[in-house]
Amino acid sequence: MTSKPPCVQVRNLYKSFTRGSERIDVLQNLTLEVPEGEFLALMGPSGSGKTTLLNLIAGLDQPTEGSIIVGDQEISQMSESELARWRTRHVGFVFQFYYLLPVLTAYENVELPLLLLPMTKEQRRKQVLTALDLVGLSNRLSHRPGQLSGGQQQRVGIARAIVTDPTLIVADEPTGDLDSKSADEILKLLETLRAQLNKTIIMVTHDPKAAERAQRVLHLEKGRLVLDTDNRLAAVSSSWS
Amino acid sequence: MFLIDLSILFGISISTLTILCIVLGIVLMPPFYLILLALEKTLLVAQWAGFSVIRFILLVFRSLQRNLLRTALSYMAIYVLVSVVVMIWSVLSFLDGITTEKQEDFKVLITEKFQIPSQMPPSYEQRLLSIIDELPPEYRMKNGEMDVMTWAFVGGTLDPTKQTFENSIFFFCMQPKKFPTMMSGLEEFTPEEMAELNRLIDLMEKDKKKVVIGTGRLEKLQKKVGDRFKMVSLNYKDLEFEFEIVGTFPKGSRYDESAVMHRDYLYDTLRDYEKRTGMPHPMANKCLNLIWVRLPSKEAYSALAAKANESGSFSTPAVKVETESSGVGSFLDAYRDLINGMRYMVVPAILATMALVIANAISITVRERRTEMAVLKVLGFTPGMIMMLVLGEALLIGVLAGGMASSVMCVLTQAQGGVKFPIAFFPAFKVPYEAISWGIAIGAATALAGSLLPALSARRVKVSEVFSRVA
Ligand SMILES: Nc1ncnc2c1ncn2[C@@H]1O[C@H](COP(=O)(O)OP(=O)(O)OP(=O)(O)O)[C@@H](O)[C@H]1O
Ligand SMILES: [Mg+2]
Numbered sequence: 001m002t003s004k005p006p007c008v009q010v011r012n013l014y015k016s017f018t019r020g021s022e023r024i025d026v027l028q029n030l031t032l033e034v035p036e037g038e039f040l041a042l043m044g045p046s047g048s049g050k051t052t053l054l055n056l057i058a059g060l061d062q063p064t065e066g067s068i069i070v071g072d073q074e075i076s077q078m079s080e081s082e083l084a085r086w087r088t089r090h091v092g093f094v095f096q097f098y099y100l101l102p103v104l105t106a107y108e109n110v111e112l113p114l115l116l117l118p119m120t121k122e123q124r125r126k127q128v129l130t131a132l133d134l135v136g137l138s139n140r141l142s143h144r145p146g147q148l149s150g151g152q153q154q155r156v157g158i159a160r161a162i163v164t165d166p167t168l169i170v171a172d173e174p175t176g177d178l179d180s181k182s183a184d185e186i187l188k189l190l191e192t193l194r195a196q197l198n199k200t201i202i203m204v205t206h207d208p209k210a211a212e213r214a215q216r217v218l219h220l221e222k223g224r225l226v227l228d229t230d231n232r233l234a235a236v237s238s239s240w241s
Numbered sequence: 242m243f244l245i246d247l248s249i250l251f252g253i254s255i256s257t258l259t260i261l262c263i264v265l266g267i268v269l270m271p272p273f274y275l276i277l278l279a280l281e282k283t284l285l286v287a288q289w290a291g292f293s294v295i296r297f298i299l300l301v302f303r304s305l306q307r308n309l310l311r312t313a314l315s316y317m318a319i320y321v322l323v324s325v326v327v328m329i330w331s332v333l334s335f336l337d338g339i340t341t342e343k344q345e346d347f348k349v350l351i352t353e354k355f356q357i358p359s360q361m362p363p364s365y366e367q368r369l370l371s372i373i374d375e376l377p378p379e380y381r382m383k384n385g386e387m388d389v390m391t392w393a394f395v396g397g398t399l400d401p402t403k404q405t406f407e408n409s410i411f412f413f414c415m416q417p418k419k420f421p422t423m424m425s426g427l428e429e430f431t432p433e434e435m436a437e438l439n440r441l442i443d444l445m446e447k448d449k450k451k452v453v454i455g456t457g458r459l460e461k462l463q464k465k466v467g468d469r470f471k472m473v474s475l476n477y478k479d480l481e482f483e484f485e486i487v488g489t490f491p492k493g494s495r496y497d498e499s500a501v502m503h504r505d506y507l508y509d510t511l512r513d514y515e516k517r518t519g520m521p522h523p524m525a526n527k528c529l530n531l532i533w534v535r536l537p538s539k540e541a542y543s544a545l546a547a548k549a550n551e552s553g554s555f556s557t558p559a560v561k562v563e564t565e566s567s568g569v570g571s572f573l574d575a576y577r578d579l580i581n582g583m584r585y586m587v588v589p590a591i592l593a594t595m596a597l598v599i600a601n602a603i604s605i606t607v608r609e610r611r612t613e614m615a616v617l618k619v620l621g622f623t624p625g626m627i628m629m630l631v632l633g634e635a636l637l638i639g640v641l642a643g644g645m646a647s648s649v650m651c652v653l654t655q656a657q658g659g660v661k662f663p664i665a666f667f668p669a670f671k672v673p674y675e676a677i678s679w680g681i682a683i684g685a686a687t688a689l690a691g692s693l694l695p696a697l698s699a700r701r702v703k704v705s706e707v708f709s710r711v712a
Contacts, residue, residue, distance in 0.1 A: 088621025103303035
């Protein structure tokens with residue numbers, strides 16, 4: 001087996017916030033690797049630092065200490081504008097509350113990140129339609145978010161996350177606001193993205209059922225990794241018993 | 242009487258104007274949204290050309306539609322305030338214009354020194370001419386007597402039993418032949434209108450009972466060209482005149498409400514009165530209200546003023562010599578405080594209010610949309626782009642509302658040939674076409690000033706704070 005470099009490499013990561021005179025250490029000496037094409041779930045109690053870790057990996061914030069390498073780039077040293085430009089190409093973000101722009105249509109929402117890239121109108125159109133087709137919404141192009149169900153809005157959100165063909169997809173409780181049927185569809189969609197397009201996916205979730213769909217589950221507690229379960233091995237071992 | 246007219250004009254203008262602007266602003270709100278919509282549609286078509294910048298601008302348009310009420314508020318603030326500011330500026334630059342010294346057409350004005358209205362004896366004309374004759378030749382008028390014009394004001398009514406504003410008329414009593422060279426504002430006449438004026442002046446010179454009356458006044462009198470009528474004078478007690486109307490001044494010119502009669506007719510009538518009653522008319526020695534002289538230079542004016550002030554030249558009554566602009570200037574002195582108050586207090590106050598209203602509306606918008614700005618940042622929009630989006634929204638309203646307000650002001654005053662002051666030697670007041678660009682500039686600048694702080698705070702939105710649960 002040739003060892004490909006991992007998609008995400010986090011080393012000795014510390015993150016603390018200061019509020020007033022108080023210092024909160026959220027992440028402490030965290031090290032982890034996510035291989036390319038892996039679907040990883042992050043679990044842990046509320047306040048354990050899951051969102052903070054996800055934001056750091058996605059380049060939305062800078063660590064207090066430690067290094068983060070995504071693809072082949074060290075992102076912990078980049079400036080805010082450099083990070084912004086880097087995110088457009090390399091990270092797709094899926095939110096719990098979708099966060100689509102209410103004044104834009106589904107098509108325009110998905111197109112938004114492409115506006116930041118040097119592309120012609122036609123190239124953009126092709127990519128937007130591909131993404132919307134992949135999430136099964138090619139017939140809702142000119143609907144505004146208010147005219148779509150929660151599950152549909154989240155699918156538009158996913159289309160927006162994959163439209164730039166990013167290396168990494170991060171999702172913060174993407175099913176947290178959905179009923180179990182819609183949640184199931186979203187999880188299937190994420191699995192498909194991994195299986196067919198070989199996307200690396202990191203998903204924060206509170207739902208053990210959702211976590212089961214991932215290939216590996218990391219448990220975070222008080223800013224430290226406490227458990228690393230590989231579902232693939234579990235599946236193998238359960239088939240043996 | 243001039244002073245009263247002007248004070249009414251100014252007094253009314255500020256409050257009426259503001260109300261008028263508010264009404265206009267409301268009336269023009271639907272067109273404002275239509276223009277926004279039309280621009281958006283145009284951009285939608287244009288974006289097929291493939292510029293992604295247009296997509297950004299579209300985003301700005303869409304954001305404005307999100308809260309129509311707030312957009313309307315910002316629009317109204319800018320509309321009303323740009324209207325008022327443009328109006329005040331126009332009035333100020335207009336007044337500056339007429340009080341600035343003209344170099345090429347240097348007219349001086351001789352009036353009684355200590356009394357308003359000025360009433361001088363007719364013999365002062367000859368005395369003035371002889372004083373000028375004593376000046377060095379380079380200080381004398383270039384065209385001799387043709388550069389001297391006297392004015393007497395003769396007012397009267399067509400119905401002495403029941404005098405009204407409509408049946409009253411007020412004549413400039415002068416030598417008609419001097420009209421084309423000495424009266425101001427004739428550069429506004431077309432060549433055809435000038436030809437007609439010269440024809441009428443010939444008629445008046447041949448028959449002193451013939452008069453020319455402005456179209457507007459003629460309509461109010463319910464008379465037409467060719468009519469004869471009798472006028473009983475009000476300021477020349479017991480004098481009656483019989484006039485024949487030979488023509489009118491061009492419609493919409495500054496002479497629309499004016500009338501001109503031959504001064505010889507006044508002098509003859511005064512003489513007839515003396516023959517009839519055996520006594521000179523009480524006004525016979527007071528029937529010269531002012532004298533205009535066109536001099537070659539400022540030095541000539543100083544020389545003449547010095548000479549006229551020497552004892553013995555003009556003693557009962559004494560006279561003063563002023564340049565045309567200083568004459569108008571001293572006449573406007575009463576309003577100078579008002580004008581300066583507007584310039585240095587009202588205008589800055591208006592601009593500050595405007596900026597505050599916009600700042601408030603936009604900062605509410607930004608606060609509401611913090612999450613949205615954070616999402617845009619996640620997608621890779623740089624802080625600068627986020628800031629541009631906020632500034633762009635303000636700028637769009639500012640440019641559009643400011644442009645609309647000033648264009649409407651401009652078109653309204655230009656269309657009726659300007660707002661006429663009830664004074665013939667004042668040009669009509671118009672909001673100049675340049676005001677449209679000022680309006681846009683003022684609207685844009687205040688919109689920018691008002692949106693700067695909210696835009697900076699939008700720029701600083703921290704993604705990690707918006708999306709993590711800050712307990
Ligand atoms: N910008 C910030 N400023 C100060 N403290 C913060 C900030 N972001 C997060 N924190 C703190 O860091 C800790 C971890 O927050 P985080 O949002 O990562 O938790 P989480 O595991 O995602 O929780 P949940 O499951 O409830 O979403 C919390 O105590 C939170 O209050
Ligand atoms: Mg969280």
